[in-house]
Amino acid sequence: MNRLRRKLCLGLAGAALPWCAPVLAAGERAKRIYIITFRGRTQVEQGFRAYLASQGRPLEYIERDLNRDSSRFPALLEEIRRLRPDLVLTWGTTVTEGIVGRYDAVDPRVHITDIPVLFTLVAAPVSAGLVPSLSASGRNLTGVYHVASTESQVRAMGAYRRFRRVGVLYTPTENNSLAILRELQQIGASQGFQVEARPFRLDGAGRPVIDGVARLLGEMKAAGAEWLYLSPDSFLGAHCKEVVIPLAHGLGLPTFASTEQIMEAGALAGLISRYHSIGQFTGYKAAQILFAGQAPSRMPIETLSRYSFLIRMAVARSLHLVPPLAMFDSAEFIE
């Protein structure tokens, strides 16, 4: 029986082998990768380049930054068409959507369709409309998302402290935010916890505003919420550090972060992907496209298999919520 298993495993190991063996082919034409970041350099591109460097193949990088300015898209698109790189790497949802468009609204005159595009650090590629499903995009696009499944985040939150009621702030105009809220409510229904959801207020133009968030958090706390789950909602993310997290902790409401950015904003705990790891995984995908001839249209859209559990000890002590003993084995602590 062991032999039988061995056979199977040989097959599996064999499939991974090309990526383990750095082969430097002499005289090989360098592949060109066009990288577009959203807000300057991050650990993601470092991990990406580190992984590819370990493959020992000649590569050439062209780096561009959107600098949060959507008006730069036409120039970037024009440059991509002119330079014709072997692969385009897009950082985040905004950049990706600007380069390839939503899957149901692709305009070949505007968007890139004939060059493989690899996205990274997109929180929710399906609800963002980039791909119809995670199994494959069906077009010249694949990528890596970075948010752990809502279910594993719920599990991690429960492992820190069991709860029966969790608070969520959401932006009613953000699809992604609504999708995660629905998912959380479904999980709650099956696992037996309540979701205390409160939408941000909208101004006259239908844009969310942060005013009144203190009242929302107070309501949540009064309703018996034991955690505040900070979902990968971009409006929420922008106000976590200054407003939401300090207010929540002031009310004695512990916070759980879904992204590294929110964790850095001061949350008590979070199950997050390290940007460097995400970059490495993206590099692995790039190698599959560039050197193994895989078609992006048929590649699954995936995320890491292991996340980092981060805990901010100072907050834990001030909230009198010390981490369970078992977490001192595996979690990472921020003082």
Add this chain to the structure above:
Amino acid sequence: MTSQKTPLAPLLIALALSLLFALGMASLLNYYKFGNTLAGLARANVAVAAQDVRESLALSLSVGMDLSALEGMPALLARQTHVDPSIVAIRMGDMQGRGLYASDPEAARQPLPGAWLQAARAAKGEGWHLGGEGEMETVGWVLRNNFDLPVALLGIDYSTRQVAAGKEALFPVLLRVTLGTLAAALALGAPLLFLLRRLTRRQEKLAFRASVLISLVTLAGLLTVSWLAIPLFERHLLPKLEQNARQSGQIEAELIQRAMAHGLALEELYGVDEVLRRDLAGNRGLASFAVLDAGGRTLFHEAREGAEDEHSILVPIAAGGSVRVGLDGAFAAGLVKEMSLDILVVLVVALCFTLEVLAFLPVAAGRSDDPLARSRDVRAPAFLFFLSEELSRPFLPGFVSSLSGQVDAGLQNIVIGLPIMVFMLVVAVSQPWLGALSQRFGNRRLLLGGALAAIAGFLLCAMATSIYLFILARMVCALGYAAIFVAAQGHILENTEESSRSAGFALFVGAIMVATICGPSIGGILADNIGARATFMVAAGVAALAVPLMLRLPGGRGRAQQEGGRRVRLADAFHLFRNRRFLALCVSAAIPAKILLTGCCFFLLPLYVISIGSTQTMAGRMLMVYAVFMVLMMPLAARYADRLNARSGFILAGLLISALGGLLALGVDGFWLGAGMVVALGLGQSLSITAQSTLVSRVAAREIQVLGDGYVYGVYRLLERLGNASGPLLAGVLLTLFGFRVTFVCMGLLALLAGAVFYWVIVRPGAGGAAEVAP
């Protein structure tokens, strides 16, 4: 009748053999249970040392450090060697086998052993284990990065000297206990047998009563040995258990220390119970964990249910307080209790042996009027021989699969079936020729030749290094098997009259049946403990025991050939097939029955049982259940089928019940699928087998008148044997295509289909005349 007619010697020999076998097996089981437990505890200890390394690596990789530039790794590896004194060295390398780090800096850059790479590839999950040379073994892990790609190999070399020393220390004590119990049981049993012989007036009852008495004495001996083993286990496992307790305590103390380093006080800790519970679950032999404060007050406490907290070990926490670990006093008793099923199997087999010995050494000696006396003489060697063959049943497919590494993965399951198929094929085709040989050289010589071939075959099996050699070895075994089959039947034919012939054959069939009960169950236990190759050696030894018994048989040339005068050829079968009902009987009952037997029981079942994570011992037990059903049900079914004149009904019922066994896979899985299947197949086969061969004489009455019954039955048996050969092939192909459960279902459907055909052609009212018409 007077009692002095019955010699005491056969009874005493039976007692001694039963005790020798049972206590010997029990001690073997004890010895290996102890060794395996000790080795398991040692390996668990070593695995703990790897845990920290794995966590540390995962952390480093996730923050973007490169595998080849982990500064803290050499120091960490060196530190981990102190976790357990048996650890010799720890090494880490990449997936190509290049060395990166080692507890001994000198060895860091040396390439990893090729065996590590092989073992790591073979291990589907993460962990692997290598039994190295001498007293050194290696446990290892494949370490994966954050997106599940294997990135590094970690291996720990550790010394098994401690385990070997523990076994060495236990061995003489266990031997003394066994021999002492043996002597005591003999001293108790002999006078009891003497008394029994005096008290029993009717000699016919003596054999039965004596076997009951011998079984009781054997049971008492088995219980004594098991009971005496408990304190031995306790004493010899204690040092290792204490070591494990100290290590677990240390790990918890370090974890608590880590939490306290973050500024938490001992009382403040949260989720301690959870950690203690987890560690209890992972540590056999420990009864409780507790965390005490500096003043010795218990702050947290968890205990295993049913465990006896006998004595405990205190491990201090650096920042104050301590961890108390309690050892489980009931651990050794639990281990012995785990063997009770095996002991029961041993007892049943010992009973079978007793019955065989008593049948072989007729208790009512001097009864020269016994018409079966000379048929009896062949029973004991036949029994021993068939026993040797049956030993390999539960582990043969698994062993073959371990040999078939060179074979293409797609063909593997089919190749695994080959040895069984080739064996059956050789038996089927060689029988007619062997019949001729028996006429020429006599049955005794053929028996001896068969036994020698089988012994040689088993030895070859034990040494086979490739699947091709193994198939060759099994062909030699098959020749021996067929020769003994033919010669034993020939011997009975020669030494019985018409009137006592069927009773003579019943003796022979009885020997085979008892062997099918004893062989697989003992073979499974042996294979799990001493290994498949050694068990083949045991089989050779058992077959060799038959040789002196065969030498006692009368020599001379054979007189009659079994199964009639004409040699049967496959071509002749076509002639008989003009009889549609004979054809239907063969194709829809006889052949499917054999396909189910060899395909499901001999081939699929042992593989399936291993695939669900169970043992060869379990496969042996299941095959034993099958055999017990056959032995108990077959005579009953034969009697009632005759009495009710409902043979075709029994055959149909048998097919349907067998079908149920396969179809069980639709709803059941794991152990219960295996168990349910052997019961259904045992019941189904026992209902139909006798009825089938009786029905042959009915459906082919005219052909028998013309060609003779030997000829017709010869064709029938040949077809059955071809069914035997095709079972593993069919099952292997199905298994390759669909996996276990669908294959079982297909086998069930096959039986169902056969049942439908059988019903249509033979049972259905108006189906060419009722089959039950007397010839």
